[in-house]
Amino acid sequence: MSLLPIVLAGAGAVAAPVAPAAATGMGAEQERDxxxxxxxxxxxxxxxxxxxxxRVVPQMKGAQYIGFDLEMPSGVYTLKFLRExxxxxxxxxxxxxQVIGxxxx
Incomplete structure (x- = not known):
């Protein structure tokens, strides 16, 4: 899975101007994703x-939400939590x- 530095907000997405991959530290594949x-x-x-x-964070009582990955092209989000x-x-x-795993x- 690749960590994508994307900010997806509200009902749509808010995008900042896209910088070249070299300037952001992302590889070409991460930028495409x-x-x-x-x-x-x-x-x-x-x-x-x-x-x-x-939908998901409230289900994870007692766990701290620490971030996400988004796998493309499958469109599967992986949310990461820390508990104890x-x-x-x-x-x-x-x-x-829907939670699938x-x-x-």
Whole structure:
């Protein structure tokens, strides 16, 4: 999975101007994935990160939300949590918002 430095906000996506991959420290593949994710969100093919977080974070009582990955082209979000020193990964289908997998307690 690649960590994508994308900010997806509200019902749509808010995009800053895209800098060349070398200037951002991203590789060309990460940059392509980031642009694909932004486009998929704008076109309504996947849900925005804020919507995924709204659905999943409240279910993780007692765990600290520490971030996410978004795998493209599958559109699977992986939300990462920390509880009692253990990392928990929750995989979410970006199209439906449904949890499709989880590791940890």
């Amino acid at each position: 980031g642009l694909a994710a932004l486009q998929a969100t704008r076109q309504g093919r996947i849900l925005p990160l804020k919507e995924i977080e709204r 020193g253990e990392v928990i990964w929750v995989d979410v289908d970006g199209r439906s918002g 989880r590791t940890g307690r």
